[in-house]
Amino acid sequence: MKDQNISELGTSGTAQGFYIVKSIEVRKSKNGSYFANLTLSDKTGELNAKIWDAEEKLQNVFEPGSLVKVRGELSLWKSNLQLTIKKIRKTEAEDGIDMEDFVQSAPESFESMYGEVISYLEGMVDQDIKRLAGYLLEKAKDKLSYYPAAKSNHHAIRCGLLYHTLTMLRVGEKIASVYEKIDRDLLYAGVIVHDLAKTVEMESNEMGIVSDYTREGKLLGHIIQGITDIEKAGEFLDTPKETVLLLKHMILSHHYEPEFGSPRKPMIPEAELLHYLDMIDARMYDFFNNLDKTEEGEFTERVWTLDNRQIYKRVAKKGRKNNEK
Amino acid sequence: MKDQNISELGTSGTAQGFYIVKSIEVRKSKNGSYFANLTLSDKTGELNAKIWDAEEKLQNVFEPGSLVKVRGELSLWKSNLQLTIKKIRKTEAEDGIDMEDFVQSAPESFESMYGEVISYLEGMVDQDIKRLAGYLLEKAKDKLSYYPAAKSNHHAIRCGLLYHTLTMLRVGEKIASVYEKIDRDLLYAGVIVHDLAKTVEMESNEMGIVSDYTREGKLLGHIIQGITDIEKAGEFLDTPKETVLLLKHMILSHHYEPEFGSPRKPMIPEAELLHYLDMIDARMYDFFNNLDKTEEGEFTERVWTLDNRQIYKRVAKKGRKNNEK
Amino acid sequence: MKDQNISELGTSGTAQGFYIVKSIEVRKSKNGSYFANLTLSDKTGELNAKIWDAEEKLQNVFEPGSLVKVRGELSLWKSNLQLTIKKIRKTEAEDGIDMEDFVQSAPESFESMYGEVISYLEGMVDQDIKRLAGYLLEKAKDKLSYYPAAKSNHHAIRCGLLYHTLTMLRVGEKIASVYEKIDRDLLYAGVIVHDLAKTVEMESNEMGIVSDYTREGKLLGHIIQGITDIEKAGEFLDTPKETVLLLKHMILSHHYEPEFGSPRKPMIPEAELLHYLDMIDARMYDFFNNLDKTEEGEFTERVWTLDNRQIYKRVAKKGRKNNEK
Amino acid sequence: MKDQNISELGTSGTAQGFYIVKSIEVRKSKNGSYFANLTLSDKTGELNAKIWDAEEKLQNVFEPGSLVKVRGELSLWKSNLQLTIKKIRKTEAEDGIDMEDFVQSAPESFESMYGEVISYLEGMVDQDIKRLAGYLLEKAKDKLSYYPAAKSNHHAIRCGLLYHTLTMLRVGEKIASVYEKIDRDLLYAGVIVHDLAKTVEMESNEMGIVSDYTREGKLLGHIIQGITDIEKAGEFLDTPKETVLLLKHMILSHHYEPEFGSPRKPMIPEAELLHYLDMIDARMYDFFNNLDKTEEGEFTERVWTLDNRQIYKRVAKKGRKNNEK
Amino acid sequence: MKDQNISELGTSGTAQGFYIVKSIEVRKSKNGSYFANLTLSDKTGELNAKIWDAEEKLQNVFEPGSLVKVRGELSLWKSNLQLTIKKIRKTEAEDGIDMEDFVQSAPESFESMYGEVISYLEGMVDQDIKRLAGYLLEKAKDKLSYYPAAKSNHHAIRCGLLYHTLTMLRVGEKIASVYEKIDRDLLYAGVIVHDLAKTVEMESNEMGIVSDYTREGKLLGHIIQGITDIEKAGEFLDTPKETVLLLKHMILSHHYEPEFGSPRKPMIPEAELLHYLDMIDARMYDFFNNLDKTEEGEFTERVWTLDNRQIYKRVAKKGRKNNEK
Amino acid sequence: MKDQNISELGTSGTAQGFYIVKSIEVRKSKNGSYFANLTLSDKTGELNAKIWDAEEKLQNVFEPGSLVKVRGELSLWKSNLQLTIKKIRKTEAEDGIDMEDFVQSAPESFESMYGEVISYLEGMVDQDIKRLAGYLLEKAKDKLSYYPAAKSNHHAIRCGLLYHTLTMLRVGEKIASVYEKIDRDLLYAGVIVHDLAKTVEMESNEMGIVSDYTREGKLLGHIIQGITDIEKAGEFLDTPKETVLLLKHMILSHHYEPEFGSPRKPMIPEAELLHYLDMIDARMYDFFNNLDKTEEGEFTERVWTLDNRQIYKRVAKKGRKNNEK
Secondary structure, X not given: OOOOOHHHOOOOEEEEEEEEEEEEEEEEOOOOOEEEEEEEEEOOEEEEEEEEOOOOXXXXXXXXXXXXXXXXXXXXXXXXXXXXXXXXXXXXXXXXXXXXXXXXXXXXXHHHHHHHHHHHHHOOOOHHHHHHHHHHHHHHHHHHOOOOOOOOOOXXXXXXXXXXXXXXXXHXXXXXXXXXXXXXXXXXXXXXXXXXXXXXXXXXXXXXXXXXXXXXXXXXXHHHHHHHHHHHHHHHHOOOHHHHHHHHHHHHHOOOOHHHOOOOXXXXXXXXXXXXXXXXXXXXXXXXXXXXXXXXXXXXXXXXXXXXXXXXXXXOOOOOOOOOO | OOOOOHHHOOOOEEEEEEEEEEEEEEEEOOOOOEEEEEEEEEOOEEEEEEEOOXXXXXXXXXXXXXXXXXXXXXXXXXXXXEEEEEEEEEOOHHHOOOHHHHOOEOOOOHHHHHHHHHHHHHOOOOHHHHHHHHHHHHHHHHHHOOOOOOOOOOOOOEOXXXXXXXXXXXXXXXXHHHOOOOOHHHHHHHHHHOOOOHHHHEEEOXXXXXXXXXXXHHHOOHHHHHHHHHHHHHHHHOOOHHHHHHHHHHHHHOOOOHHHOOOOOOOOHHHHHHHHHHHHHHHHHHHHHHHOOOOXXXXXXXXXXXXXXXXXXXXXXXXXXXXXX | OOOOOHHHOOOOEEEEEEEEEEEEEEEEOOOOOEEEEEEEEEOOEEEEEEEEOOOOOHHHHOOOOOEEEEEEEEEEEOOEEEEEEEEEEEOOHHHOOOHXXXXXXXXXXXXHHHHHHHHHHHOOOOHHHHXXXXXXXXXXXXXXXXXXXXXXXXXXXXXXXXXXXXXXXXXXXXXXXXXXXXXXXXXXXXXXXXXXXXHHHEEEOOOOOEEEXXXXXXXXXXXXXXXXXXXXXXXXXXXXXXXXXHHHHHHHHOOOOHHHOOOOOOOOHHHHHHHHHHXXXXXXXXXXXXXXXXXXXXXXXOEHHHOOEOOEOOOOOOOOOOOOO | OOOOOHHHOOOOEEEEEEEEEEEEEEXXXXXXXXXXXXXXXXXXXXXXXXXXXXXXXXXXHOOOOOEEEEEEEXXXXXXXXXXXXXXEEEOOHHHXXXXXXXXXXXXXXXXXXXXXXXXXXXXXXXXXXXHHHHHXXXXXXXXXXXXXXXXXXXXXXXXXXXXXXXXXXXXXXXXXXXXXXXXXXXXXXXXXXXXXOHHHHEEXXXXXXXXXXXXXXXXXXXHHHHHHHHHHHHHHHOOOHHHHHHHHHHHHHOOOOHHHOOOOOOOOHHHHHHHHHHHHHHHHHHHHXXXXXXXXXXXXXXXXXXXXXXXXXXXXXXXXXXXXX | OOOOOHXXXXXXXXXXXXXXXXXXXXXXXXXXXXXXXXXXXXXXXXXXXXXXXOOOOHHHHOOOOOEEEEEEEEEEEOOEEEEEEEEEEEOOHHHOOOHHHHOOEOOOOHHHHHHHHHHHHHOOOOHHHHHXXXXXXXXXXXXXXXXXXXXXXXXXXXXXXXXXXXXXXXXXXXXXXXXXXXXXXXXXXXXXXXXXXXXXXXXXOOOOOEEEEOHHHHHOOHHHHHHHHXXXXXXXXXXXXXXXXXXXXXHHHOOOOHHHOOOXXXXXXXXXXXXXXXXXXXXXXXXXXXXXXXXXXXXXXXXXXXXXXXXXOOOOOOOOOOOOO | OOOXXXXXXXXXXXXXXXXXXXXEEEXXXXXXXXXXXXXXXXXXXXXXXXXXXXXXXXXXXXXXXXXXXXXXXXXXXXXXXXXXXXXEEEOOHHHOOOHHHHOOEOOOOHHHHHHHHHHHHHOOOOHHHHHHHHHHHHHHHHHHOOOOOOOOOOOOOEOHHHHHHHHHHHHHHHHHHHOOOOOHHHHHHHHHXXXXXXXXXXXXXXXXXXXXXXXXXXXXXXXXXXXXXXXXXXXXXXXXXXXXXXXXXXXXXXXXXXXXXXOOOOOOHXXXXXXXXHHHHHHHHXXXXXXXXXXXXXXXXXXHHHOOEOOEOOOOOOOOOOOOO
């Protein structure tokens, strides 16, 4: 029997393949027996799976992040694909499997993305802000090579944090070409630094799978942590106070609303724009990520990260290429 | 004595010039006498002016939109410039004055802007949506040659509605080059059509000065009016139902929040993006419009259109050109 | 064994009868087996039913709206009656069963109700508004003969939409006799038209059972659709603009709050009153519908359509007839 | 010179007449002198008036509720009529003026209205609730002969509280004839009692002019006071506990929302209906009270008691009588 | 086999002991069988327990408040201890068990606590308020000997209502020693009376276990009931009106926010302080009650009574005694 | 003529004395002339004063914080005392006036208060937290000798920040004696540090008069600044990370609600209590500060800092001393 990628699976019959355990939870059912609820993933997508009559200890055997070989029966459950696992084991050396090939990652390589971010840095005219942003970026470099941008929201994929940052830089550059009064140095620095403290807020393994928020993350959050990091870096590098102050303000205000963690609203145009860059990139990701799994002419289920909206996949017109101009 | 533009005025002494009456209100003061409160404007800015011991009928003599010759004394009032008018009269033929030279207008000409919007239309692949958007644009063409985008919010200048639309198209084009799955035809059509019904919602003279909202504007609003316009145009042009439906949805949802007039949130990515294009363009306008009147290192007063925020004008670094790259 | 109406059922023992499947959902239980959760109904009420160890395909066999013969065991579950189905089959010609006899419908016949609505129309003095409301009513006539007023809220019964409309007309007539300045023509037209677009917003079969909201319903909603319908009808009939405008405003504002779909609050007394007629009729229906199933001196469970309130059934006094005067 | 009613006044020229001082406030103007701002009223309406260069003590001379003879100059101020008072004196015995003739009162006599309320009481079947409501009504009878329903909101006219109550009874009777399950005794008792404690909450003179809220009114409010009154009356009359409880619940919940003073929402249908009767009567009063002062085709200014809406007076059609049927 | 207290139980193996049934609910599982979900408690804590394959009638056999002997198997379920019951029976005379020994109660005896509350009463200078508060306290004395302060929130233990009251008095005394202008008589009376009507709002057995809210509790709530009690007591004792009014205001406002049941905010300092005493005592109870069950360095699950926060148990420093000074 | 303290002034006649200019604003009146609006203060209170027909430059002559000699006429304006200034000059050396004698200050001396705060520090058992709090306190010592706690809210008096802190420590000590599990070291450190960054957020002169918020204050606020200060001090002193983290969390959460500046709610009991200490001290100050100026049996005007409540001054009972026990 041939191994299959998740995207190749049908909606019934037997399936087999290597997948990553993204999450696993053993629960007791109403009749007293145990079952395991898993999220499996590979490069091509995610899949819900169940093990009925499971043992409680399974949870510790196939911990999140482990690569497993699985066989089971496919079925549709409320129009979602589900795999009832019949066999499961961990991969072994003999399988000759490379973890990297199974992780859902940003669509560009870390090296290429990091390099492109560096090129934005290098284009900066203001040496102080360049040094400050560069210093903070460099410190987070290792973690950026695998951290996702979130536990389960937008860009929750390997290297998603860097990918999110880079896309925002690209869009920021475009928009700044229309609104020419925008200070690009400040905008780019804000983008580069805005979510760096997510690497402290969350615990992620090298596959980009987040197990939980850290103690610091729960008690303070990445906005507050990011601000103290900027403050300390600015002091270390002797950055002009105004520069440090503006960057701290940009981080503080980038969630825009108090109830989303920003006690101040943006008071400079670069902070205002930073917020919209962040929103647009998150929303475009979530929209297309959900539409990719939907049929034309259909609505998705309610999407939590999109304020519980159902979203709609339009019917494409025959013979049309959408994006020609 | 030489006539002066508003931007050339000092903060004291006598001033003289031709200005447009943007608004005038005669009020009774606490001691029973009347005074007139005017907003004067020319191409270079706006100016508050007072006529003390005025007559009640002044209001009808110098109605909004009229071009007047004025002489008076300048003073600073709570750090705002104020002109105490000593002499005022309407312009006469002999003055040889061309109204056009005094109106604050969009920074590009109507012809050039309209032409550029047309070029976005012409690039569309989907002939149905092209015809629909083109039809609605054409019908509003005359009014677009002078309508502002608002009574007193962002882009409240002559031809501001078209300028706002065009800037959104430019930014939309840029962003769509990053998020390639965006359907450009739909996005551009949404941008072109999104505020057209403001020409029905508000009463504007040819100088782009809005006297009031119309009865239709108050009872329904431009979103509802825009939607019925699309519906009727779609029926007239026999546009595919899906196309009409999506465009109506984009208009309906572009204010995003129910309390701002949108009973539905965006359910397609083009509608989501349309909202952000609108927000960014409005916000950038308001930010820079306010910062232009502010000293470096200072905060503005609270700005009503920016959620009552005070905004801050950063201290520019010596020898730096912000926007070089 | 005798067939029983739902209202005749006891709380235990075996039960048998013909019922309509109002909804059916096959779910997988925690132990991996399937069960079906059904809502059965007849003229006299609704009943929850379960089929344990069901097959997945059941869902397609006994689809909503089908008339079935059922036998099973009754029990009380959290003080709600529940039927555990042992036998179930579709009705056949030989059963000699008339669907009509099993559908929970408005308490008056379509013909009689429609006739009474027409009599309100005929009493109108303003011929324009009479023609406009009559035209829209006529177009919806077929669907009004079975459409409910909602998927699961108030008046979710066959012909419930027309019944809701008629009751509002009756109450409106009464109230207008106290507040004599109310324009009855406008009020009645508003009532007749206010929910007509629900026939486009929802998909209902001829038994008045709604399967889902339509694409138009989700992307626009019945308020927006109703407004464009009025606009087009007004144009077709050459109705005076003021009349069309007021009617559109009434539809737009009848949900009163932006978060319930009305971007404008009522600005004319007839629109204000229309809102209260709608609320009162919906609330009285929901109150008595719930109290009918409750014992005296008891509270209901929390009722979703009544803002999650528990409501109370007062203890009736012996020998009293409540409604004598 | 002839005395004029307020409704007869033009918009300029000299005016003279007897009016009631509804409110008076002496203020210091920005130049240090004093002026008095008065609201004058008679049976036909209200009028804003000013005394320039007033003395501070005026406030004590022409206190609210006093009847004065006035002469002055009329003018339009922001489309509101204003009287600049030149002469003012208190009425004297010789004027032969009867205060009653000048007070804006409910459109029906106290005796007739009170009698009609009694007839609702007498029709009650439940003797306990009849006795309870009757007892509370009787205790408030004297004050009902002049108390308004509010300081400045709806029904702020002499005997307005009783008029508001009676209209609600009339509408309640009509609605109960459609929803026959409504317990009329309970509904009528709720209406009669619902605002009685406003006579304790506010301080009103016999002209129905409220000077202020009482200490009890500020610290507790009429809902809480009404409830303790019912409790004590019920104990005194030995009313069945269930009856007292339901009536207290109706009073407690009749403002519907916590932020408007109701910690509980209605849990019985009569309480639900009581709320809507209250809303409808208040709103119809405010709508028509404002429209009476507005031209056809025009909007009012924003009306505070109507959630700051502008309301619209429709253009009547020629030859139409609105309320014929 | 030895009987064990709940606090002595391990996390696996067999357990046996006498416990009180705090709640029991028999539910139908997804496969059609029944199981019982119980909360067991003794003096040392609470324990979740399950009976699989239960009979429906169990619910009536082991009703809340009954003392049972139980044997079963322990396991950890989502880090919560759970007992799978194998044997269960009611206690019998022969068991020689005293109910009192098993009830989770306030940490001090009723007599001692009541006596201390009386001593606060006796210290009052104002004889009127002393008599009023004393009268109301005396009437509730019996119920105070076992009533909890809540069904499931803070102080939901036997005699918890009195304990909550006493702790508030102690804290109130301390705070009043810093803010000397506080009227202690009024403050203490407010504390003593503030929740007395909870004895009418809830139905509790003598073990302090609440089965439900009463009809009065649901339709009115303890704030409204407490106010009418004060009113009637004040009338009976001929207490000065100002005193009664202030005390009623304190009860009315002590929940502070309309949406939590207080239509008025505190208008006297003693009412303001009463609110904070109530909050502090409730919050300290909930914080420490939850932290007691948590490991150092860990967060709790989300706690409903603490606005769904997770709370954190700090890592204690070696060799430190926290509360020395 | 004798100089008078503000508290000694009558309500009419001539008054003379030395006062501090707390604020001054020259405004243009509606008739074009200027007048100055001043707040004068001395140790005994504040007084509104006016200079009619003022010159614009006055604002710069008598700037805030200057000590002036004044003569003028007293009057009551809307029940507030007002001084119409006839003569005003700055104090001179010859006046022999000591500024200190005129400033409204905390009721205890800086030295005594600072010493008492130090004694709380010295009692700490945890040397790390003692060092950290001590270090931050020491750095702010100079400013604490005059900084108020706010620009115009509670404790807006000289040395008010330290006084607020000390009172909170006293109350905190009392409450911790009832809830013994509270970690006093952490609580005291939180209190001491919680508002220190207000010395950076606001610009105050040595008289404790705040001219404005600083740039840092507007862009970040004292909560964010306080957190970075703790972080840097902790790094400098090598304080254990857990200690620094908890203290940062306490500062972050002490305003409790996001819309008041706290993105996190308290997650440890000491943070919860810190919030209530802060609230109680602010509220008691505002209550008594307002009641001191109010007659018995009267309500204040609406007080902005108390959520716009009117507050009530109870009628004291004859012969009663409130605070005896």
